Amino acid sequence: MNGKGFAFVSEEAYSSRVDVCRACPSLEYETTCKHCGCLVEVRGKLLEKDCPHPGGSKWSVENDMLLSH
């Protein structure tokens, strides 16, 4: 835990997550995931959050990277 009670992912995993979002058709206004209405640059930082895509998380590879840190 750090910050105000939130646990954050590594910089490496964060930038990978955001890269996936930038290439994702569900990203709106270049900032917002249409499935959760959240700003991906915020959601991507938070360890407890995952990609909410209905077909399954598109962050799975990035989430696996978290386990090696």
Ligand code: SF4
């Ligand atoms: S569905 Fe997942 S990969 Fe696509 S914009 Fe939302 S959080 Fe990002």
